[in-house]
Amino acid sequence: MPPASDLSTSGAGAPDVRPPTMSAARSVHTAVVWAALARVAAEAHEPLDVLDVGGGTGGLAVPMAQLGHRVTVVDPSPDALASLERRAGEAGVSVRSLQGDAAGLLDVVDPASADLALCHGVLEHVDDVEPALAALVAALRPGGWLSVLVANRHAMVLARAVAGHLAQARAALDDPDGRWGPGDPLPRRFGEDELLARLAAAGLTVGAVHGVRTLADLVPGSAVDHDSGTAELLLDLETATADHPAFRAVATQLHVLARRD
Numbered sequence: 001m002p003p004a005s006d007l008s009t010s011g012a013g014a015p016d017v018r019p020p021t022m023s024a025a026r027s028v029h030t031a032v033v034w035a036a037l038a039r040v041a042a043e044a045h046e047p048l049d050v051l052d053v054g055g056g057t058g059g060l061a062v063p064m065a066q067l068g069h070r071v072t073v074v075d076p077s078p079d080a081l082a083s084l085e086r087r088a089g090e091a092g093v094s095v096r097s098l099q100g101d102a103a104g105l106l107d108v109v110d111p112a113s114a115d116l117a118l119c120h121g122v123l124e125h126v127d128d129v130e131p132a133l134a135a136l137v138a139a140l141r142p143g144g145w146l147s148v149l150v151a152n153r154h155a156m157v158l159a160r161a162v163a164g165h166l167a168q169a170r171a172a173l174d175d176p177d178g179r180w181g182p183g184d185p186l187p188r189r190f191g192e193d194e195l196l197a198r199l200a201a202a203g204l205t206v207g208a209v210h211g212v213r214t215l216a217d218l219v220p221g222s223a224v225d226h227d228s229g230t231a232e233l234l235l236d237l238e239t240a241t242a243d244h245p246a247f248r249a250v251a252t253q254l255h256v257l258a259r260r261d
């Protein structure tokens with residue numbers, strides 16, 4: 001496993017930021033996360049046991065399996081798992097799929113069995129964050145990495161304001177869960193300080209923090225979809241700004257790599 005200092009998503013030696021089968025436009029949204037995961041995987045020099053909790057339809061699980069890792073997805077949704085199995089079959093790879101939820105993870109996987117656990121877009125939805133994180137940590141081998149991706153509460157304030165929904169922006173700023181109102185589809189969002197405190201309380205050492213979609217959500221989709229040159233420029237900007245605290249503060253999502261001691 002690489003030292004924390006090697007987990008930057010940019011600079012010399014940064015791995016390819018695009019999963020094997022992903023288009024330039026789509027990869028803008030996942031570039032930073034993929035680069036960080038590819039770095040962890042590449043520096044291990046051997047196939048990893050990867051556990052994707054709330055992995056859904058396999059958007060990252062299948063590309064990880066294509067790189068030769070042994071991937072298990074745990075998700076409560078039978079529909080998502082069926083789509084995952086179809087996607088894996090079409091890609092010609094094997095991914096183990098298990099029905100279960102984050103807090104009950106150890107009901108379906110062995111403790112200390114994963115080198116790398118992914119928990120992307122899930123902590124916003126779980127009933128209670130603490131038991132979910134405790135189960136994720138327990139599923140990791142000592143020295144294993146947890147990759148967490150969550151919605152950034154501060155970005156939502158900006159997004160609502162830019163869209164002209166100023167009362168909702170104010171509500172998101174004041175709400176303890178970063179929600180903009182009763183119609184908000186997400187149960188909670190996280191600030192960076194809160195997220196890092198929760199990971200430390202779960203017994204993890206933070207190795208790297210990245211902003212994800214720092215600029216991508218501010219650029220009109222049509223510009224990226226119809227012009228591969230623009231997509232490449234945006235990809236470069238996303239990667240270059242991910243480690244920058246000023247951009248990270250308002251990035252749509254926060255990505256953290258943290259290690260079980």
Ligand SMILES: C[S@@+](CC[C@H](N)C(=O)[O-])C[C@H]1O[C@@H](n2cnc3c(N)ncnc32)[C@H](O)[C@@H]1O
Pocket residue numbers: 053054055056057059060074075076077080100101102103119120121122125126127
């Ligand atoms: C926004 S999707 C994210 C999917 C995937 N991780 C990704 O990044 O594309 C949220 C996923 O979390 C799953 N989920 C919801 N509640 C969960 C829980 N308590 N434990 C584990 N997964 C959960 C959903 O079924 C869904 O597949």
